[in-house]
Amino acid sequence: MDDLRQSYLKVLPRVDEVLALLEKSGGSEGLSRFAMVEACRYAVDLQRKRILGAGNSSLERPTAEEAKGIAEERLWELRAPRLRRVINATGVIIHTNLGRAPLCDEALQALLSVGRGYSNLEFNLAEGKRGLRYDHVNELLVMLTGAEDAVVVNNNAAAVLLVLNTLAQGKEAVVSRGELVEIGGEFRIPEVMEKSGALLREVGTTNRTRLSDYEGALDEKTGLIMKVHTSNFTTIGFTEEVEARDLAELGRRTNIPVMHDLGSGCLLDLGKWKIGGEPTVQEAVRSGSDVVTFSGDKLLGGPQAGIILGRRSVIEAIKKNPLNRALRIDKLTLAALEATLRQYLLFNDPERRIPVLRAMTESLHSVRKRAADLMGRLEGIGDDRFSFQLKEETSLSGGGSLPGRDISTVAIAAGASHLSARELERMLRENDPPVIARINEEQILIDPRTLVDDEAGYVEEAFRRISEGE
Numbered sequence: 001m002d003d004l005r006q007s008y009l010k011v012l013p014r015v016d017e018v019l020a021l022l023e024k025s026g027g028s029e030g031l032s033r034f035a036m037v038e039a040c041r042y043a044v045d046l047q048r049k050r051i052l053g054a055g056n057s058s059l060e061r062p063t064a065e066e067a068k069g070i071a072e073e074r075l076w077e078l079r080a081p082r083l084r085r086v087i088n089a090t091g092v093i094i095h096t097n098l099g100r101a102p103l104c105d106e107a108l109q110a111l112l113s114v115g116r117g118y119s120n121l122e123f124n125l126a127e128g129k130r131g132l133r134y135d136h137v138n139e140l141l142v143m144l145t146g147a148e149d150a151v152v153v154n155n156n157a158a159a160v161l162l163v164l165n166t167l168a169q170g171k172e173a174v175v176s177r178g179e180l181v182e183i184g185g186e187f188r189i190p191e192v193m194e195k196s197g198a199l200l201r202e203v204g205t206t207n208r209t210r211l212s213d214y215e216g217a218l219d220e221k222t223g224l225i226m227k228v229h230t231s232n233f234t235t236i237g238f239t240e241e242v243e244a245r246d247l248a249e250l251g252r253r254t255n256i257p258v259m260h261d262l263g264s265g266c267l268l269d270l271g272k273w274k275i276g277g278e279p280t281v282q283e284a285v286r287s288g289s290d291v292v293t294f295s296g297d298k299l300l301g302g303p304q305a306g307i308i309l310g311r312r313s314v315i316e317a318i319k320k321n322p323l324n325r326a327l328r329i330d331k332l333t334l335a336a337l338e339a340t341l342r343q344y345l346l347f348n349d350p351e352r353r354i355p356v357l358r359a360m361t362e363s364l365h366s367v368r369k370r371a372a373d374l375m376g377r378l379e380g381i382g383d384d385r386f387s388f389q390l391k392e393e394t395s396l397s398g399g400g401s402l403p404g405r406d407i408s409t410v411a412i413a414a415g416a417s418h419l420s421a422r423e424l425e426r427m428l429r430e431n432d433p434p435v436i437a438r439i440n441e442e443q444i445l446i447d448p449r450t451l452v453d454d455e456a457g458y459v460e461e462a463f464r465r466i467s468e469g470e
């Protein structure tokens with residue numbers, strides 16, 4: 001190591017020296033000593049790394065004042081929440097990486113009110129004794145879906161695991177080869193089955209499975225017949241699958257329970273908006289399966305949760321399963337779920353109240369108008385290096401729902417003469433709040449379908465900052 005580096009390392013400020021400066025400068029009142037010392041240590045560490053790593057030209061003598069500045073920035077970083085709001089301009093409505101469903105206003109209010117104080121989570125107010133947490137949504141789910149009974153858990157993966165474990169541990173669960181799907185994020189049906197203790201009995205082929213295939217697989221080892229909604233892909237061509245109704249009938253005839261993993265769980269028939277193809281929860285229940293499972297944060301538009309509907313005896317057995325305790329839903333989720341479900345029960349227009357449904361069902365005309373408005377605002381920035389243009393595009397339902405059913409949209413294709421599409425995408429992403437856009441060839445796409453309320457303003461602000469070189 002050369003002499004200059006050596007000499008600079010020797011004059012690195014001490015942590016307590018930086019701490020004293022930090023304390024004197026104000027702005028950190030009330031912060032823990034732990035956080036402040038951490039920040040100072042981080043600052044001196046960074047200075048050391050710079051000396052060891054920097055080329056000679058940029059080598060500078062480290063000062064305590066400089067370290068104090070670094071420590072202050074570090075404290076800002078530590079104060080800012082890591083999990084934070086982003087603006088979803090991708091047009092993917094149920095975006096798993098962006099937190100799936102935004103919540104409706106009533107769900108947000110419920111979160112605040114239940115989170116702020118104590119609640120009757122497991123307390124029966126009428127009788128003044130212990131109650132069940134599931135009771136808060138049980139009646140709503142039963143009324144909305146026509147199911148006999150219901151229980152809710154952490155997410156749909158947990159729901160599937162719990163149902164399999166309760167009904168088919170040590171026994172065979174019969175599934176069509178065409179339905180052994182991977183949902184993403186390592187959720188693969190065969191692997192979940194293995195963890196549940198159920199033995200996988202595959203029937204049929206990838207593209208065709210008939211009722212006789214199921215019939216041929218049933219014997220005294222069978223614990224469950226399982227149907228999985230292939231929610232994130234479609235098979236086309238020479239295909240055949242057995243309807244849930246026929247499987248339910250087979251189950252009744254042979255006295256074997258039938259489970260239907262619906263995945264996205266839509267309570268509203270989207271056929272009215274010509275977004276067909278997704279079976280509703282009500283249809284699945286009517287088909288006669290003993291158990292139906294689905295997610296709370298896909299097309300239902302609520303918080304992450306797994307909803308299990310079914311016959312009373314099955315739901316009772318699930319509630320008694322010790323695994324249920326490990327997978328149980330928490331009070332905040334329950335509060336948000338209850339409020340979301342109530343929108344479906346009470347109002348004529350859940351599609352206007354539930355954000356994911358609003359995004360799915362907004363007319364092309366209305367999206368076009370919002371796109372034009374936003375484009376006007378972006379052009380109003382008056383930076384000639386930017387170019388904007390309206391483009392017929394497709395939004396995606398996403399999150400393992402409605403595969404192959406793109407939703408028409410009008411997006412803004414944006415480019416900048418001084419930036420590549422990747423750079424522009426990155427700068428939007430590094431904005432506060434981050435704006436997440438799609439890259440399409442040498443442009444980026446801003447899809448207003450997934451922008452809500454005031455979010456167009458944030459997009460405008462982000463472009464303005466980029467223009468001003470902030």
Ligand SMILES: *Cc1c(COP(=O)(O)O)cnc(C)c1O
Pocket residue numbers: 155156157158160183187228229230231232261262263264294295296305306399400
């Ligand atoms: C999404 C999905 C799951 C997993 O649900 P999570 O709520 O994400 O745990 C399971 N099965 C199907 C068919 C799905 O679409």
